[in-house]
Amino acid sequence: MTARYRADELRDFAAGLFEAGGMPRDRADIVAHYMVEADLMGHDTHGLNLAPLYLDDLESGRMAAAGEPETVRDTGATVVVDGGWLSGLWLIDRAIDIALDRVATYGTVTVVMRRAHHSGCLAAFLEKATARGRMIMLSSSAPAARAVAPHGSYEPVYTPDPLAFGIPTEGDPVLVDISASTTTMNLGFRLQAAGKRFGGPWLIDGAGRATDDPNLFSSDAPGAIMPLGGLDLGHKGFGLGIFVEALTSGLGGYGRADAPDSSPIGCAIYLQVIDPDAFGGGEDFRRQTTWFAEACRAAKVPEGRPAVRMPGDGALARRRDAVENGVPLHPAIYPGLEPWAEKAGLAMPAPIG
Amino acid sequence: MTARYRADELRDFAAGLFEAGGMPRDRADIVAHYMVEADLMGHDTHGLNLAPLYLDDLESGRMAAAGEPETVRDTGATVVVDGGWLSGLWLIDRAIDIALDRVATYGTVTVVMRRAHHSGCLAAFLEKATARGRMIMLSSSAPAARAVAPHGSYEPVYTPDPLAFGIPTEGDPVLVDISASTTTMNLGFRLQAAGKRFGGPWLIDGAGRATDDPNLFSSDAPGAIMPLGGLDLGHKGFGLGIFVEALTSGLGGYGRADAPDSSPIGCAIYLQVIDPDAFGGGEDFRRQTTWFAEACRAAKVPEGRPAVRMPGDGALARRRDAVENGVPLHPAIYPGLEPWAEKAGLAMPAPIG
Numbered sequence: 106m107t108a109r110y111r112a113d114e115l116r117d118f119a120a121g122l123f124e125a126g127g128m129p130r131d132r133a134d135i136v137a138h139y140m141v142e143a144d145l146m147g148h149d150t151h152g153l154n155l156a157p158l159y160l161d162d163l164e165s166g167r168m169a170a171a172g173e174p175e176t177v178r179d180t181g182a183t184v185v186v187d188g189g190w191l192s193g194l195w196l197i198d199r200a201i202d203i204a205l206d207r208v209a210t211y212g213t214v215t216v217v218m219r220r221a222h223h224s225g226c227l228a229a230f231l232e233k234a235t236a237r238g239r240m241i242m243l244s245s246s247a248p249a250a251r252a253v254a255p256h257g258s259y260e261p262v263y264t265p266d267p268l269a270f271g272i273p274t275e276g277d278p279v280l281v282d283i284s285a286s287t288t289t290m291n292l293g294f295r296l297q298a299a300g301k302r303f304g305g306p307w308l309i310d311g312a313g314r315a316t317d318d319p320n321l322f323s324s325d326a327p328g329a330i331m332p333l334g335g336l337d338l339g340h341k342g343f344g345l346g347i348f349v350e351a352l353t354s355g356l357g358g359y360g361r362a363d364a365p366d367s368s369p370i371g372c373a374i375y376l377q378v379i380d381p382d383a384f385g386g387g388e389d390f391r392r393q394t395t396w397f398a399e400a401c402r403a404a405k406v407p408e409g410r411p412a413v414r415m416p417g418d419g420a421l422a423r424r425r426d427a428v429e430n431g432v433p434l435h436p437a438i439y440p441g442l443e444p445w446a447e448k449a450g451l452a453m454p455a456p457i458g
Numbered sequence: 459m460t461a462r463y464r465a466d467e468l469r470d471f472a473a474g475l476f477e478a479g480g481m482p483r484d485r486a487d488i489v490a491h492y493m494v495e496a497d498l499m500g501h502d503t504h505g506l507n508l509a510p511l512y513l514d515d516l517e518s519g520r521m522a523a524a525g526e527p528e529t530v531r532d533t534g535a536t537v538v539v540d541g542g543w544l545s546g547l548w549l550i551d552r553a554i555d556i557a558l559d560r561v562a563t564y565g566t567v568t569v570v571m572r573r574a575h576h577s578g579c580l581a582a583f584l585e586k587a588t589a590r591g592r593m594i595m596l597s598s599s600a601p602a603a604r605a606v607a608p609h610g611s612y613e614p615v616y617t618p619d620p621l622a623f624g625i626p627t628e629g630d631p632v633l634v635d636i637s638a639s640t641t642t643m644n645l646g647f648r649l650q651a652a653g654k655r656f657g658g659p660w661l662i663d664g665a666g667r668a669t670d671d672p673n674l675f676s677s678d679a680p681g682a683i684m685p686l687g688g689l690d691l692g693h694k695g696f697g698l699g700i701f702v703e704a705l706t707s708g709l710g711g712y713g714r715a716d717a718p719d720s721s722p723i724g725c726a727i728y729l730q731v732i733d734p735d736a737f738g739g740g741e742d743f744r745r746q747t748t749w750f751a752e753a754c755r756a757a758k759v760p761e762g763r764p765a766v767r768m769p770g771d772g773a774l775a776r777r778r779d780a781v782e783n784g785v786p787l788h789p790a791i792y793p794g795l796e797p798w799a800e801k802a803g804l805a806m807p808a809p810i811g
Contacts, residue, residue, distance in 0.1 A: 183565035183736040212536035217737055255766045258757035270701045281697035305690040313760030333694050337658040341686050344634035344769050348623045355746045358738020362749035383536040384570055385711020393708045396715035404611035407666030413608045416697050
């Protein structure tokens with residue numbers, strides 16, 4: 106059985122690690138909050154699993170520990186921030202605050218951040234906006250990394266390019282967190298380490314064949330992750346990835362064209378917060394989104410299969426369970442944290458019960 | 459060989475049909491322009507192919523021939539329009555004009571249209587914005603139609619929900635026009651009529667099996683179009699469809715919750731125009747998008763396969779050819795127009811050469 110841990114202990118522990126790495130405690134608390142939030146929601150490749158990577162970048166200076174981001178442009182409704190490789194998690198939290206403060210005035214507020222460190226688990230940020238009745242779109246790309254091939258090619262040019270959408274309803278919000286590719290790099294690393302294969306033929310090899318071999322995209326063998334849609338419909342995922350690249354690196358004005366020598370997980374980040382009251386009104390918005398969610402949940406499924414879940418339903422159920430019964434940590438995560446705990450002089454969190 | 463026609467003759471002819479149906483000539487010209495534009499670009503299920511459907515709705519009153527749309531809300535940067543079932547093509551053209559006029563002031567301008575008639579071929583509208591250096595996102599859903607099942611279900615609840623993105627570069631723009639589903643209803647109708655099958659297992663039947671049978675989604679047999687991603691990754695296309703439903707019907711405040719008894723191709727439409735100068739600047743934007751397009755076009759492909767094309771490359775090449783050598787019309791299109799030409803007392807366009 107996977108060991109479980111108390112969420113508040115994990116947060117304190119993670120914040121202590123980042124503080125020991127030189128991050129001001131108030132920022133370390135925010136970073137730790139979103140990392141543990143990802144684990145609470147069961148998105149366990151993008152929670153504490155990433156802490157060793159982040160701490161390593163913090164130690165080498167590829168993540169900036171302190172200092173202020175630079176506002177490149179601020180028109181009120183549109184903001185561009187140069188993150189100076191500060192924590193992407195902290196920068197996103199701050200950007201959502203800016204957008205929420207202003208969105209009643211402008212209707213939509215868009216913040217683009219260039220030169221941010223990794224953006225983490227996008228799903229973890231969405232409720233900050235939905236809890237206030239706003240819709241949010243959040244997306245990122247990693248301009249120094251290449252893992253996904255354009256449709257028709259097997260050569261990696263860009264990244265999985267996640268897109269997340271938070272949509273308020275009369276009940277639980279809908280929390281979508283997908284990527285424009287078939288799968289992600291972090292899942293690939295985990296499967297590689299475990300000697301396992303992907304759940305489907307989501308990569309393409311040098312001969313143009315689909316394969317489930319996770320060794321392909323990080324070895325010298327020709328091959329890459331495919332855009333969402335795969336061999337037959339990959340032009341659709343490719344189009345979506347192009348959209349994300351334009352929103353993040355394009356609007357930010359810094360990206361692949363600059364061949365950044367940053368951490369491979371350095372990010373360009375786009376977010377837009379939308380106030381339904383600037384459109385048809387919050388009440389009618391929630392009436393539509395609630396009707397749609399209920400219609401989907403009630404849709405017929407093949408005999409013996411589980412009912413349709415809206416995106417976020419599973420994550421919110423896992424979080425309720427984790428808050429009550431402790432956070433299950435994937436077995437790969439704990440050992441990766443031990444050397445950092447030792448270095449920081451912190452005790453590892455103790456499993457519950 | 460498919461017969462070819464002169465683009466200007468097709469436009470005059472189509473405008474004449476809509477004028478005969480009661481549409482003011484200046485609007486009929488705009489509608490005809492975008493329909494023929496779709497055929498010029500080779501998107502031939504969404505060009506003149508749709509004219510009989512539109513003319514039928516015009517005759518029955520399910521498309522309004524004349525009258526003004528109602529502005530429900532206008533904050534400057536956000537606009538909601540009630541289209542009163544006027545032509546979606548004309549409404550989109552008008553909405554892009556509104557957005558382009560204002561976008562230098564607001565940075566982003568968002569227009570949502572409820573109760574519009576069909577939105578046509580979204581790719582045909584994008585260059586209006588990209589030619590002026592703006593980025594555009596355009597999307598629609600059809601609240602009175604059901605063809606796509608939520609991931610995990612086989613019961614149709616929503617529509618293919620197209621998304622289109624126009625992205626300026628230093629050269630040709632990138633023109634993305636995809637759907638959140640594996641395929642579209644209009645392609646299904648054409649394949650059904652021709653007794654053909656889809657290019658992949660893009661539908662789901664009542665037992666949860668993937669199939670390429672186009673009869674499934676419009677017959678009484680249980681089954682539906684799947685979200686993009688299919689059996690293994692359909693949660694991603696489903697998430698994308700939910701996003702489109704929220705942007706279109708949600709922000710418009712009118713949709714499936716109202717069980718509209720309109721034409722099944724009545725639409726809720728969302729568009730946003732973005733001024734890169736309100737972000738990192740147009741020059742840096744185009745530097746990034748151009749670099750990315752070039753890197754994709756240069757990416758290695760399996761031996762004997764064609765080079766990577768950016769979305770829009772094929773359509774723009776087809777249009778250059780069609781302008782010079784005439785527009786090829788899919789064989790299914792011409793016969794559908796003949797009864798309407800007769801009714802309007804118009805001669806059918808003559809093939810070239």
